[in-house]
Amino acid sequence: MSISFPAGPWESWTEEQCIEALRQARWPDGFRCPVCQYPHCSVIRTRRHPLYVCSSCRHQTSVTAGTAMHGTRTPLRHWFRAMQWLGDESTSVELARILGVTYKTAWLIGQKLRDALTLEADAKKLSGDVAVTGGVYGWRCYSSLIPEPTDQPIVIGAEMNGESVLFVKLVQMDLRLAGNSRLLTRYVYDVYSELHVQTAFKMVKTFPLSRDAQPEASIGRLNARHELVRPYASRSWTEAFAGLFESSIVRS
Structure with missing residues (x-):
C-alpha cells in the first residue's frame, strides 16, 4: 500500500x-x-x-x-x-x-x-482511455537493419482523461524487437497489455527516436507527432513523474 x-x-x-x-x-x-x-x-x-x-x-x-x-x-x-x-x-x-x-x-x-x-x-495498471505506442530509443536514422547494442526498444502507454495525461508507463523490451514492427505489435497486445493495461486501448503507429536526444525530449517529440498523446507534449518528463515520488517513496 x-x-x-x-x-x-x-x-x-x-x-x-x-x-x-x-x-x-x-x-x-x-x-x-x-x-x-x-x-x-x-x-x-x-x-x-x-x-x-x-x-x-x-x-x-x-x-x-x-x-x-x-x-x-x-x-x-x-x-x-x-x-x-x-x-x-x-x-x-x-x-x-x-x-x-x-x-x-x-x-x-x-x-x-x-x-x-x-x-x-x-504495481499500477493503466485504465480508462489508454493510448499505447512503441519504438526504439537510440536508433540511428542511417544505421543498418541489424539491431545495435545502443538500440533500446520501448513501449509507452498513456492513461488519458480528455486533454489530460493521468499516468504514463514506459517499459523496455528485448533488443530483438528493435526495428521489427510485427514483433513489437505482438509484444504490445500479448505481453504489455496483460501486465500493464486493465482496459481496451488503441495502438499508435510505431516510431523511431533520435539517437542523441534525451528520453524526455524524445517522448516530447513523439507526443507532438501523435494526436492521442499530444497533450503530454506540453508537460515535461519531470512534471509527469515528480508526483510519483510522493506516493512511492513511503510504503507501509
Missing part, C-alpha cells in the same frame, strides 16, 4: 519536520500497529528516529520502516531534498554538491529513490 506526504519544497525543513511528515503520512488517523492494528503505543526517543512500540504485541516500528529510507544514517532532510532535485533530473555529482554529501551517498540515495519509483509504477 502506498501513502503520500506533503509536496515540496523541502529545502528549509528540519529533521523534526521530516519525521512528523512521515508520521502523518504513515498514520493519518493515529498510530496503528502494522502487525495487530492496535491503536496505542509507547515511543522510544533515544534513537536517531523515534521507535514506536505496540502496547499490545510489543512490535517495534519507525516512520521509515519499509521505505527507501529504512536504516539510513543520512539525515531525512537530505532525502526530502533529493526527492525534489531528482525530479529535476539532477545527476549524482550535482546531488552530492547540493546536499553536501559524498558522491557515494548521493548515488545510493538516488538509486533507492528510483527503485521505489519503479516499484510504484510497476
Whole structure:
C-alpha cells in the first residue's frame, strides 16, 4: 500500500519536520500497529528516529520502516531534498554538491529513490482511455537493419482523461524487437497489455527516436507527432513523474 506526504519544497525543513511528515503520512488517523492494528503505543526517543512500540504485541516500528529510507544514517532532510532535485533530473555529482554529501551517498540515495519509483509504477495498471505506442530509443536514422547494442526498444502507454495525461508507463523490451514492427505489435497486445493495461486501448503507429536526444525530449517529440498523446507534449518528463515520488517513496 502506498501513502503520500506533503509536496515540496523541502529545502528549509528540519529533521523534526521530516519525521512528523512521515508520521502523518504513515498514520493519518493515529498510530496503528502494522502487525495487530492496535491503536496505542509507547515511543522510544533515544534513537536517531523515534521507535514506536505496540502496547499490545510489543512490535517495534519507525516512520521509515519499509521505505527507501529504512536504516539510513543520512539525515531525512537530505532525502526530502533529493526527492525534489531528482525530479529535476539532477545527476549524482550535482546531488552530492547540493546536499553536501559524498558522491557515494548521493548515488545510493538516488538509486533507492528510483527503485521505489519503479516499484510504484510497476504495481499500477493503466485504465480508462489508454493510448499505447512503441519504438526504439537510440536508433540511428542511417544505421543498418541489424539491431545495435545502443538500440533500446520501448513501449509507452498513456492513461488519458480528455486533454489530460493521468499516468504514463514506459517499459523496455528485448533488443530483438528493435526495428521489427510485427514483433513489437505482438509484444504490445500479448505481453504489455496483460501486465500493464486493465482496459481496451488503441495502438499508435510505431516510431523511431533520435539517437542523441534525451528520453524526455524524445517522448516530447513523439507526443507532438501523435494526436492521442499530444497533450503530454506540453508537460515535461519531470512534471509527469515528480508526483510519483510522493506516493512511492513511503510504503507501509
